[in-house]
Amino acid sequence: MKTHYGAYGGQYVAETLMAPLKELEAAYEAAKADPDFMREFGEILRDYVGRETPITVARRLSEHLGGATIVLKREDLNHTGAHKVNNTIGQALLARRMGKKRLIAETGAGMHGVATATVAALLGMPCEVYMGAIDVERQSPNVERMKMLGAKVHAVTEGSATLKDAMNEALRDWVTNCDDTFYVIGTVAGPAPYPEMVRDFQSVIGREARRQCLEKFGRLPDEAIACVGGGSNAMGLFAGFIDDASVKLVGVEAGGKGISTGEHAASINGGRLGVLHGAKTMLLQTGDGNIIDTYSVSAGLDYPGVGPEHCHLHDTGRAEYTVITDDEAIAAFDALCRYEGIIPALESSHALAEAIKRAPGLPKNAILLVNLSGRGDKDMENARRYKDAKKNS
Amino acid sequence: MQRRIADAFAKAKAENRGAFVAYLTMGCPTLAASEKAVDDIIAQGADIIELGVPFSDPFADGGVIRSAAYEALKQGVSLKAVLAAAKRLRAKHPETGFVIFSYYNPIFSMGPNAFAGAAADAGIDAVLCVDLPLEERGELVEALNPHGVSYVPLIAPNTPIERVKASEEGLENSFLYVITVKGTTGERKALPEDLATRLDAIRSVARLPVAAGFGISTRAQADEVCRHADGYVVGTALVKCLVEGRPPCLG
Numbered sequence: 001m002k003t004h005y006g007a008y009g010g011q012y013v014a015e016t017l018m019a020p021l022k023e024l025e026a027a028y029e030a031a032k033a034d035p036d037f038m039r040e041f042g043e044i045l046r047d048y049v050g051r052e053t054p055i056t057v058a059r060r061l062s063e064h065l066g067g068a069t070i071v072l073k074r075e076d077l078n079h080t081g082a083h084k085v086n087n088t089i090g091q092a093l094l095a096r097r098m099g100k101k102r103l104i105a106e107t108g109a110g111m112h113g114v115a116t117a118t119v120a121a122l123l124g125m126p127c128e129v130y131m132g133a134i135d136v137e138r139q140s141p142n143v144e145r146m147k148m149l150g151a152k153v154h155a156v157t158e159g160s161a162t163l164k165d166a167m168n169e170a171l172r173d174w175v176t177n178c179d180d181t182f183y184v185i186g187t188v189a190g191p192a193p194y195p196e197m198v199r200d201f202q203s204v205i206g207r208e209a210r211r212q213c214l215e216k217f218g219r220l221p222d223e224a225i226a227c228v229g230g231g232s233n234a235m236g237l238f239a240g241f242i243d244d245a246s247v248k249l250v251g252v253e254a255g256g257k258g259i260s261t262g263e264h265a266a267s268i269n270g271g272r273l274g275v276l277h278g279a280k281t282m283l284l285q286t287g288d289g290n291i292i293d294t295y296s297v298s299a300g301l302d303y304p305g306v307g308p309e310h311c312h313l314h315d316t317g318r319a320e321y322t323v324i325t326d327d328e329a330i331a332a333f334d335a336l337c338r339y340e341g342i343i344p345a346l347e348s349s350h351a352l353a354e355a356i357k358r359a360p361g362l363p364k365n366a367i368l369l370v371n372l373s374g375r376g377d378k379d380m381e382n383a384r385r386y387k388d389a390k391k392n393s
Numbered sequence: 394m395q396r397r398i399a400d401a402f403a404k405a406k407a408e409n410r411g412a413f414v415a416y417l418t419m420g421c422p423t424l425a426a427s428e429k430a431v432d433d434i435i436a437q438g439a440d441i442i443e444l445g446v447p448f449s450d451p452f453a454d455g456g457v458i459r460s461a462a463y464e465a466l467k468q469g470v471s472l473k474a475v476l477a478a479a480k481r482l483r484a485k486h487p488e489t490g491f492v493i494f495s496y497y498n499p500i501f502s503m504g505p506n507a508f509a510g511a512a513a514d515a516g517i518d519a520v521l522c523v524d525l526p527l528e529e530r531g532e533l534v535e536a537l538n539p540h541g542v543s544y545v546p547l548i549a550p551n552t553p554i555e556r557v558k559a560s561e562e563g564l565e566n567s568f569l570y571v572i573t574v575k576g577t578t579g580e581r582k583a584l585p586e587d588l589a590t591r592l593d594a595i596r597s598v599a600r601l602p603v604a605a606g607f608g609i610s611t612r613a614q615a616d617e618v619c620r621h622a623d624g625y626v627v628g629t630a631l632v633k634c635l636v637e638g639r640p641p642c643l644g
Contacts, residue, residue, distance in 0.1 A: 289502025
């Protein structure tokens, strides 16, 4: 199994977690090769999640912009409302196969927490979710959903009280309870084998989208665009097109108030190589190697690191990584609501904003495939507050 | 070349006792207070001091050491400041073993080579990184080697015996830090029942001395552990004393 991506990745964990990681590696390799496991995974994605998700041409929005055609991969239509569930089902099935009795997870925006709580209920496993106290506040509907689904939610008040601190606390739980507990990591970060495993479980996004584009348009998209916090929806989309040299892969980082303000969450564009949460990766950090508090209007992108494979794709030039600010994301959020009748997650709105920027400069027959990774019900209050604050400033 | 860690264990053995390894988070409540505490602990008989480097994301630590790290960061204490403190302490304590105890990122951020040089200059004997297992330590160990600074491997309750042997390969003037329990740092009322058996098994294959840590907070626990180990590590109990404004000591 691959543990490094170029200079990135690895297994920078406490010694106590090395045995569980090796156990996980072996179990995942065996599961991947087991047709029964893959069949059950596929069946749950179809019958429970509602896959495949469609691709939707954003016709009015594209016409309004007067350039390329924007096409949405509708991960917002998955059960639980985001792409996260693809991965949690895979990991929870693996946990059951390994005889683990308990699921734990970290969550930022709460979508991964909800997706983990959901599959825990589906498989009848107890579930505990760690969430930064600030995120608990700004994503309270998701906290209610997790509780409703029977999960225990721990508000983490330490450090910056956001996703990175939730992940610290989940790691502490795992190192203490690794015999019977499976740590369901929500993104393509963390120690090997998580980046590869999560990418594989999410790759259904890209595989479907590639086939759907060929069916609908008779050709591949010109660009595949996705937002990148940790980067799981982007890796899932990219996985389908990685060997298609004609398809540009574009990852969109959260620019917050702008890179120059220092208040952002753009690890590749604004960070420096470091080691956190089990992997060597691009990190937002001080000169002394302490991790900086990130900022984004979108809780799901508010993470100081990024999946190691993204850093590698950036180095090799296979993918490019851009930055979208809060203002641009909010404008894209509004545009999709008004032109298409779709309320997107603020995370996905970053990817959409990048497409909106690019479309006018491209010919009509160009296709920009945007991963609409989640729906925005959870964000309506935040979007309203953000706009009110802007009006009053 | 100095062999202070090896010498400390040899001296303890000659005196028919376990070596006392003391951990302190440097900079809590202040760096000056930490330096004074190191003096005190050495006066109480500590053979080796682990100088804890505060880190923003101490994911392997229990509550006491985490709070101490956050407090130290508020004081602006960085790896550089800890190395500067180490240099002052070294001038006062020529024989005590000094270990830099850190998460890897502060070290990686300084650059393994620059760090190795600075550590040697400060009189550091060895480095222990919480999140740098055998698979990943090469980069740092190769940087430390030319400077005569050693590395301290961690051995967990679930570390297989073959891996214990691999972990000490190529290391001199060091010890095996055996973690007593699965979990984070912090005091435990009771140590695991199988600890003695495990320590015996590790010692039967180990070339380096073996010290047990995590959860040891009382003299009785230390004595119990030393029947099966060459030394013991006390961290949280000492840090707690400092946080509460008491002189550092075992319960």
